[in-house]
Amino acid sequence: MVGKPPSSSTPGGRRATVRVKSAAKRTTSSARWLERHLNDPYVHEATKRGFRSRAAFKLLQLDEKFHLLGPGKRVVDLGAAPGGWTQVAVDKVQTAREGWKVVGLDILPMDPVPGATTMQADFLEEGAAERLKEALGGPADVVLSDMAAPTIGHQSTDHLRIMALAEAAYDFAEEVLAPGGAFVAKLFQGGAEKSLLERLKRDFTTVRHAKPPASRAESSETYVVATGFRGANMND
Numbered sequence: 640m641v642g643k644p645p646s647s648s649t650p651g652g653r654r655a656t657v658r659v660k661s662a663a664k665r666t667t668s669s670a671r672w673l674e675r676h677l678n679d680p681y682v683h684e685a686t687k688r689g690f691r692s693r694a695a696f697k698l699l700q701l702d703e704k705f706h707l708l709g710p711g712k713r714v715v716d717l718g719a720a721p722g723g724w725t726q727v728a729v730d731k732v733q734t735a736r737e738g739w740k741v742v743g744l745d746i747l748p749m750d751p752v753p754g755a756t757t758m759q760a761d762f763l764e765e766g767a768a769e770r771l772k773e774a775l776g777g778p779a780d781v782v783l784s785d786m787a788a789p790t791i792g793h794q795s796t797d798h799l800r801i802m803a804l805a806e807a808a809y810d811f812a813e814e815v816l817a818p819g820g821a822f823v824a825k826l827f828q829g830g831a832e833k834s835l836l837e838r839l840k841r842d843f844t845t846v847r848h849a850k851p852p853a854s855r856a857e858s859s860e861t862y863v864v865a866t867g868f869r870g871a872n873m874n875d
């Protein structure tokens with residue numbers, strides 16, 4: 640009969656049945672994703688306002704709460720693609736005066752964002768941080784990291800991978816931040832690993848965890864927000 644799954648009584652049949660089942664599971668979860676996407680008010684608002692991603696609202700909300708961005712500031716945006724945070728950063732920092740800067744980096748290609756410098760590189764690869772420093776051409780007031788590797792569903796592996804990205808982002812931030820600067824990094828629930836938190840508490844006047852309303856409730860994503868950088872040489 641057409642459409643009837645192959646018999647699972649033979650090894651080939653069982654494999655085929657498993658394949659059919661997992662394809663069906665994938666179809667159901669993509670359908671669920673599409674439905675959620677179409678009903679998401681942030682997706683609609685992002686389209687209306689010309690943002691490339693709904694993620695733009697997470698930065699707008701973090702900025703509203705922590706006052707991170709402002710005219711004339713110099714910003715680094717790590718994990719920038721497709722560019723929602725970069726758009727928000729340019730919008731908030733650009734002024735008629737010289738000196739403001741937004742540099743975005745992603746491992747994926749990204750369409751240029753007017754006003755920003757963008758580069759494609761794996762941030763964890765040797766030389767990427769140096770190239771980024773060159774593009775920045777001076778100290779930064781804000782280092783943002785929304786970097787996240789695709790999750791594999793294995794909680795501790797996903798946690799380790801995002802922590803490695805956050806730690807690398809802070810290694811970079813520690814070198815380029817101007818006194819008074821701010822650092823934001825995406826983490827998974829459970830918050831920052833003790834070692835990163837200890838460094839942040841030592842180096843900043845305020846360290847908070849935040850989950851902006853635009854971050855989906857079912858996502859374990861959260862952000863660590865550190866403000867009031869005490870200055871690079873304070874530990875010397």
Ligand SMILES: C[S@@+](CC[C@H](N)C(=O)[O-])C[C@H]1O[C@@H](n2cnc3c(N)ncnc32)[C@H](O)[C@@H]1O
Pocket residue numbers: 691692694695717718719720721722723724725744745746747760761762763785786787788789804
């Ligand atoms: C959640 S998305 C960022 C969304 C972005 N903030 C926006 O507003 O459009 C996470 C990004 O981190 C990037 N990423 C993950 N690992 C990276 C790495 N090692 N180096 C650079 N970018 C990385 C991914 O390619 C992805 O584009």
